[in-house]
Structures are given as structure tokens and as C-alpha cells.
Amino acid sequence: xxxxxxxxxxxxxxxxxxxxxxxxxxxxxxxxxxxxxxxxxxxxxxxxxxxxxxxxxxxxxxxxxxxxxxxxxxxxxxxxxxxxxxxxxxxxxxxxxxxxxxxxxxxxxxxxxxxxxxxxxxxxxxxxxxxxxxxxxxxxxxxxxxxxxxxxxxxxxxxxxxxxxxxxxxxxxxxxxxxxxxxxxxxxxxxxxxxxxxxxxxxxxxxxxxxxxxxxxxxxxxxxxxxxxxxxxxxxxxxxxxxxxxxxxxxxxxxxxxxxxxxxxxxxxxxxxxxxxxxxxxxxxx
Amino acid sequence: xxxxxxxxxxxxxxxxxxxxxxxxxxxxxxxxxxxxxxxxxxxxxxxxxxxxxxxxxxxxxxxxxxxxxxxxxxxxxxxxxxxxxxxxxxxxxxxxxxxxxxxxxxxxxxxxxxxxxxxxxxxxxxxxxxxxxxxxxxxxxxxxxxxxxxxxxxxxxxxxxxxxxxxxxxxxxxxxxxxxxxxxxxxxxxxxxxxxxxxxxxxxxxxxxxxxxxxxxxxxxxxxxxxxxxxxxxxxxxxxxxxxxxxxxxxxxxxxxxxxxx
Ligand SMILES: Nc1ncnc2c1ncn2[C@@H]1O[C@H](COP(=O)(O)OP(=O)(O)OP(=O)(O)O)[C@@H](O)[C@H]1O
Ligand SMILES: Nc1ncnc2c1ncn2[C@@H]1O[C@H](COP(=O)(O)OP(=O)(O)OP(=O)(O)O)[C@@H](O)[C@H]1O
Ligand SMILES: [Mg+2]
Ligand SMILES: [Mg+2]
Numbered sequence: 001x002x003x004x005x006x007x008x009x010x011x012x013x014x015x016x017x018x019x020x021x022x023x024x025x026x027x028x029x030x031x032x033x034x035x036x037x038x039x040x041x042x043x044x045x046x047x048x049x050x051x052x053x054x055x056x057x058x059x060x061x062x063x064x065x066x067x068x069x070x071x072x073x074x075x076x077x078x079x080x081x082x083x084x085x086x087x088x089x090x091x092x093x094x095x096x097x098x099x100x101x102x103x104x105x106x107x108x109x110x111x112x113x114x115x116x117x118x119x120x121x122x123x124x125x126x127x128x129x130x131x132x133x134x135x136x137x138x139x140x141x142x143x144x145x146x147x148x149x150x151x152x153x154x155x156x157x158x159x160x161x162x163x164x165x166x167x168x169x170x171x172x173x174x175x176x177x178x179x180x181x182x183x184x185x186x187x188x189x190x191x192x193x194x195x196x197x198x199x200x201x202x203x204x205x206x207x208x209x210x211x212x213x214x215x216x217x218x219x220x221x222x223x224x225x226x227x228x229x230x231x232x233x234x235x236x237x238x239x240x241x242x243x244x245x246x247x248x249x250x251x252x253x254x255x256x257x258x259x260x261x262x263x264x265x266x267x268x269x270x271x272x273x274x275x276x277x278x279x280x281x282x283x284x285x286x
Numbered sequence: 287x288x289x290x291x292x293x294x295x296x297x298x299x300x301x302x303x304x305x306x307x308x309x310x311x312x313x314x315x316x317x318x319x320x321x322x323x324x325x326x327x328x329x330x331x332x333x334x335x336x337x338x339x340x341x342x343x344x345x346x347x348x349x350x351x352x353x354x355x356x357x358x359x360x361x362x363x364x365x366x367x368x369x370x371x372x373x374x375x376x377x378x379x380x381x382x383x384x385x386x387x388x389x390x391x392x393x394x395x396x397x398x399x400x401x402x403x404x405x406x407x408x409x410x411x412x413x414x415x416x417x418x419x420x421x422x423x424x425x426x427x428x429x430x431x432x433x434x435x436x437x438x439x440x441x442x443x444x445x446x447x448x449x450x451x452x453x454x455x456x457x458x459x460x461x462x463x464x465x466x467x468x469x470x471x472x473x474x475x476x477x478x479x480x481x482x483x484x485x486x487x488x489x490x491x492x493x494x495x496x497x498x499x500x501x502x503x504x505x506x507x508x509x510x511x512x513x514x515x516x517x518x519x520x521x522x523x524x525x526x527x528x529x530x531x532x533x534x535x536x537x538x539x540x541x542x543x544x545x546x547x548x
Contacts, residue, residue, distance in 0.1 A: 147310025
């Protein structure tokens with residue numbers, strides 16, 4: 001299910017003192033089944049951008065097409081679109097409302113008119129996938145720790161079994177293992193035919209996983225490329241307040257000190273392999 | 287019944303920079319809320335400069351001394367305009383208006399939000415709200431600042447700026463800092479690291495002592511900073527790096543020494 005934006009601009013609160021052009025003429029296509037990372041400085045328009053992809057926000061000008069359907073057309077069933085394009089918000093605590101965690105996660109599937117047994121099964125599956133112990137079922141979603149709340153919100157969206165999953169900073173506030181687990185989980189979705197759009201401030205999050213990385217800056221598309229392409233351009237990224245993954249930074253620092261290393265390493269293993277080889281310890285890859 | 291905090295004994299010294307780590311739900315935020323009487327212990331005692339947090343007559347002196355930046359910045363927006371939001375604390379303390387203006391200016395500069403001073407905080411992006419929340423706490427110049435995952439929603443340069451500002455205040459003004467984080471490389475910069483697990487203090491020590499225990503840290507769902515991880519993997523390949531490397535700068539220096547000896 002491809003998503004296309006054609007010359008999309010978005011102005012918040014037009015005609016008021018708070019008027020703000022958050023998106024400025026954005027055009028792009030996310031092909032079916034791809035994994036996209038979205039990075040950009042604070043306030044660059046990332047959250048605004050992704051809320052256009054399931055019709056939560058409407059462009060001030062331009063068009064958004066989901067599965068070749070123009071969301072701005074009269075009579076488009078936005079509820080159906082939101083079921084297919086699931087979105088996990090930046091502050092998931094705000095997304096929780098059920099009496100219990102079970103009720104919260106079951107809300108979406110129930111709204112689809114599924115039978116009770118199927119709802120049960122989906123909730124159980126979603127909780128398992130995000131690593132929530134079944135003992136959480138009956139607990140209230142209020143008073144959860146930050147990371148627990150994030151998992152519940154993700155489970156609620158997964159239980160809808162969307163075709164496109166959009167995650168706004170899904171690893172912020174997760175402990176390091178939780179981060180790895182969520183990323184490992186998200187990585188499996190493209191294999192199941194699901195597209196993934198992952199917004200993150202962690203360059204490491206997008207480095208290992210993404211097919212393409214979109215860099216937003218001041219409401220515009222600043223760069224698009226593979227992780228290896230983008231993260232070899234450290235100076236350009238730093239100029240707009242971004243950075244590169246730790247591995248790329250390490251390689252870059254060594255290159256600056258005269259080491260002859262390839263600049264395309266984006267994961268720690270790639271960097272370590274290159275460094276070891278340069279020190280004559282390259283044999284036996286492990 | 288499970289305990290969110292379970293028999294914790296801990297001292298944060300004046301002028302110290304303490305990082306608190308721990309898996310989700312391990313009790314970090316609960317601990318932080320005990321430092322300025324937002325929560326009171328069910329058992330045991332919390333003393334701030336010798337004042338018992340359960341004693342109501344100390345409440346305001348304690349809150350004056352211990353400032354707090356919460357995990358979710360939405361919970362701490364109090365005004366309709368950014369600069370008023372930041373001025374709220376010092377105003378409440380009855381500071382003279384010239385001093386308030388100056389503090390607001392400094393605090394907004396420190397977090398890179400001067401150009402947004404007239405915007406509405408509730409309409410800002412996630413990272414912008416977080417910067418405003420940090421500015422609000424800085425403007426109060428508390429003797430001790432407790433920050434609960436202050437960089438979770440910041441871009442890399444925003445993170446670096448906030449880390450630098452708070453370290454500078456710690457160094458130059460002797461501000462005591464409790465810094466809760468899930469970023470190991472931030473904890474590596476602290477004087478001391480406290481690792482929470484299941485409401486208890488599981489590990490404690492200087493970063494170099496804590497981050498050599500990578501097995502134990504991983505068991506606790508944590509990790510080591512990237513430089514430590516890279517050094518470990520290089521050692522596994524036979525690269526003879528010295529122990530105790532914590533930062534990328536240290537790793538690069540050590541590697542360059544090996545490189546030139548080759
Ligand atoms: N409701 C609103 N009214 C006015 N301006 C807004 C509103 N929501 C967002 N903005 C502004 O639009 C710009 C883009 O915001 P957005 O939330 O999309 O940024 P972001 O890239 O997601 O940032 P972050 O990394 O901090 O989450 C920001 O400058 C923000 O202040
Ligand atoms: N108001 C509350 N009512 C009931 N349980 C709570 C409440 N607040 C926190 N808890 C529980 O207490 C435990 C500790 O929570 P706390 O928020 O201190 O964890 P944390 O270490 O800050 O986690 P995180 O890294 O996810 O922010 C968790 O199991 C949490 O679910
Ligand atoms: Mg955002
Ligand atoms: Mg917390």
C-alpha cells in the first residue's frame with residue numbers, strides 16, 4: 001500500500017498570530033513494504049508530516065494518496081484508512097484511555113466489529129509481540145511507567161493489523177533492551193508486507209533498519225537516501241543539528257586522524273570490522 | 287503488593303552529578319519524586335539538606351532547593367506564552383522583574399529557544415516543549431536539579447546542548463544534578479552512576495566501575511556506551527586496547543596509539 005504526498009504544505013492556525021508553515025511543498029512516495037526512517041531537527045515537521053499519511057491532518061495545499069486514493073476526495077472513508085495506516089503517537093500516554101490495558105488494546109479491533117474471540121486473540125498476540133506480560137491485562141493504563149505506556153500504545157495499533165505502521169519516536173523512553181526489542185519487532189514488518197515509517201531522533205535507530213532515510217528540515221525534504229549514503233555526510237547533517245550513528249562517528253573521527261577506512265559503516269559491527277582490518281586483525285570474521 | 291521503591295538508601299552529595307539508570311518500571315521516576323516531596327515514603331525517611339520531606343513546614347524550602355524537569359513536558363506547561371511559562375517559577379519566588387527578565391533570557395538562550403519566546407507552548411513540537419520545560423527549571427536556579435529523561439525527545443544537537451548546559455551549571459555554580467536517562471553515553475559523563483532494578487539500587491559507582499560490568503548491565507536490560515561496546519568487540523578480535531575506555535574520544539586516542547605503533 002504505497003503512500004504518496006504531492007506538493008503538500010501545511011499551515012497551522014492560519015490567519016492567527018500563531019500561524020506557522022510546518023510543511024512546505026513536500027513531495028514523496030513510500031513504496032509498499034519499504035522501511036523508511038524519518039529524521040530531522042526538533043520542529044522540522046516530522047510529526048506534522050506523518051499525521052498527513054492517515055488523514056489526521058489535512059494539507060493546506062497539495063494531495064495525499066494512500067493506495068492511490070486521494071484522501072481529500074469527498075466520501076473517502078477515513079476510518080478505513082486509519083485502520084490500514086496505524087499511527088503510534090510521540091507521547092503515547094495521551095493515546096491511552098481504557099479502563100484496563102486489555103480494554104485499551106481491544107478498543108480498535110472491537111470497533112472493527114470483530115467477534116469477541118478474535119478480539120481476545122488479537123489482544124493477546126499484540127501484547128506478546130510488544131513484550132507485555134499477560135499480568136498487565138487487568139491493570140489500569142494510568143500509572144504505568146513511561147516505557148510500559150509506550151508498549152501498550154503500540155499493542156493497540158498492532159491489534160488493528162494495519163498495512164502501514166507509522167511510529168513517532170517509538171524508542172524514546174525505552175530502556176536499551178526495550179529499544180532493541182521494539183526495533184527487532186518493527187524490522188520484521190516489511191517481511192510481512194507491511195510498510196514502516198519510523199520517526200526518530202536516534203540516528204542509530206534508523207541506521208540498521210531503514211531502506212531509505214528522509215531528512216526533514218524547516219518543513220521541507222532536505223535529503224533522501226540510504227543510511228550508508230546519508231551517514232557518510234556527517235558535516236551536512238551536523239550543520240542542521242543532526243548527527244550520525246555512533247559507529248559512523250567513530251569511523252569518521254579515525255578518518256580525520258588519517259586512517260584509511262571506508263566511510264560507509266553505519267553499524268558497530270561494520271565499523272569494528274573495518275578498524276580491525278586496518279590494524280591487521282582482519283582475519284576470521286566474527 | 288509490589289513496592290515501587292524497596293528499601294532504598296542513597297545519598298546525593300552537594301555539587302555531585304549523579305546519573306540514574308534502570309529498566310522501564312524500575313522506580314527511577316518514583317525515586318525522583320521523593321526528592322522534592324511530590325511523593326512521600328511509605329517507610330523510611332528522605333532528608334533534603336537535613337529537612338524531612340514529610341514535614342509540611344519544610345515543603346516550600348525543599349521545593350525551592352530541588353527543581354524538577356518531568357518525563358513528559360506536557361505536564362508542566364503553565365502559561366500561554368513561552369517566556370511567561372519560563373518566568374512563572376522566578377515570579378512565584380517574588381524575584382525582582384529585572385532579574386526575572388535576565389534569567390528568562392539566559393534560560394531560553396541555554397536551550398536555543400529565544401526565537402520562540404512569543405510562541406504558545408502547547409502548540410510546540412515535542413522537542414520544543416521539552417526545551418521550554420528545561421528552561422523553566424533552569425530559570426529557577428535551584429541548588430539541586432532533578433531531570434527525568436530530559437533528552438528523550440531532543441535531536442542530537444539539542445541533546446548535546448542540554449547536556450553541556452547542565453554540566454556547566456554543575457561545574458561553575460556547583461549545582462547538584464540528578465540526571466535520569468536511558469542513554470548510557472550520557473551516564474558516562476556523570477560523577478557517579480546509580481542503577482535501579484525492581485525498586486532497589488542494584489549497582490552504584492563511578493562510570494568506569496559500572497560500565498565494565500557489561501554482562502550485569504545487560505541482565506538488567508541496560509547496555510554500555512557505544513565506545514565501550516566497540517572496544518569490547520575490538521578486543522574480541524585481538525586488538526589490544528587498554529581497559530577503562532568510556533568515550534569515543536578515548537577510544538580514538540587509544541586506537542591511534544596502536545595504529546602508529548604498528
Ligand atoms: N498546533 C500548532 N499550532 C501552531 N504551530 C504548530 C502546531 N503544531 C506544531 N506547530 C509547529 O510546527 C512545527 C513542526 O512541528 P512538528 O511537531 O511537526 O515538529 P517535529 O519535527 O515533529 O518536532 P519534534 O522533533 O520536536 O517532535 C514546529 O515549529 C511547531 O512549533
Ligand atoms: N501512580 C501509580 N500507580 C500505580 N503504580 C505506579 C504508579 N506510578 C508508577 N507505578 C509503578 O511503579 C513502578 C515504577 O514506576 P516508575 O515510573 O518509577 O518507573 P521508571 O523507572 O521511571 O520507568 P520508565 O523508565 O519507564 O520511566 C512501575 O511498575 C509502575 O508501573
Ligand atoms: Mg514530533
Ligand atoms: Mg520514568
